[in-house]
Amino acid sequence: MSKLSDIRREYTLGDLHRAVLPGDPMSLFSKWMEEARDSALLSDPTAMSIATVDENGQPFQRIVLLKRFGDEGFVFFTNLKSRKSQQIAHNGKVSLLFPWHSLERQVAITGEAEALSTAEVLKYFITRPKESQIAAWVSKQSSKISARQVLEAKYEEMKAKFSQGEVPLPTFWGGYVVRPSSIEFWQGGEFRLHDRFLYTKAQSSWEISRLAP
Known part of the structure; x- marks a missing residue:
């Protein structure tokens, strides 16, 4: 090497x-x-x-x-x-x-x-894809989290919450x-x-x- x-x-x-x-x-x-x-x-x-x-x-x-x-x-x-x-x-x-x-x-x-x-x-x-709009609600950017599963669970929660209609701007x-x-x-x-x-x-x-x- x-x-x-x-x-x-x-x-x-x-x-x-x-x-x-x-x-x-x-x-x-x-x-x-x-x-x-x-x-x-x-x-x-x-x-x-x-x-x-x-x-x-x-x-x-x-x-x-x-x-x-x-x-x-x-x-x-x-x-x-x-x-x-x-x-x-x-x-x-x-x-x-x-x-x-x-x-x-x-x-x-x-x-x-x-x-x-x-x-x-x-x-x-x-103009963002809906998945990206939802992700904006999920992450408390730069804060400490215990595991990736925390993010994934929060994403599924927000996905269900905003399943109908438009995703509002956080x-x-x-x-x-x-x-x-x-x-x-x-x-x-x-x-x-x-x-x-x-x-x-x-x-x-x-x-x-x-x-x-």
Whole structure:
């Protein structure tokens, strides 16, 4: 078995040049997301890591799914009682990372998370499969449970309760928009000479800088 230090490969799929960068990072992100969605190499192109910080300054990361993006920012949904939500309530500054390893790309975002309105959350909630709607009622996300059977029993209970009609929106389920202050695009390069460009928000425009790999 090889040592971990011996595992390496070259990054040769592409490059990134300042001359082709748009002034708006969301335009480039949209292009990269489309290419990620079209790629047969990625099974979860919308999966992103979100990092939050607790009241002691301890950072935490987990994977969530991007559900919408645009000029307003990056949108995801979650349980409002979860650890991530509690930490966002304490400190709204977060970072996101799209680890598109198979495409030799990363997108790293910093910004501030803001809670979505109930109307926006409901608009998305009613589009979810009924099983997912029911599951939102089941899990007290991030809390300790004694066994998986507890979840399964609760799911069957909620499934029976909501067997007729629509599943209502839980009061403890919501979403956030992360309004970006910086967006970095990373494209792997040969000999570890990667291309990195950082967009930094400057009032009504974006400043673009090339970063050393």
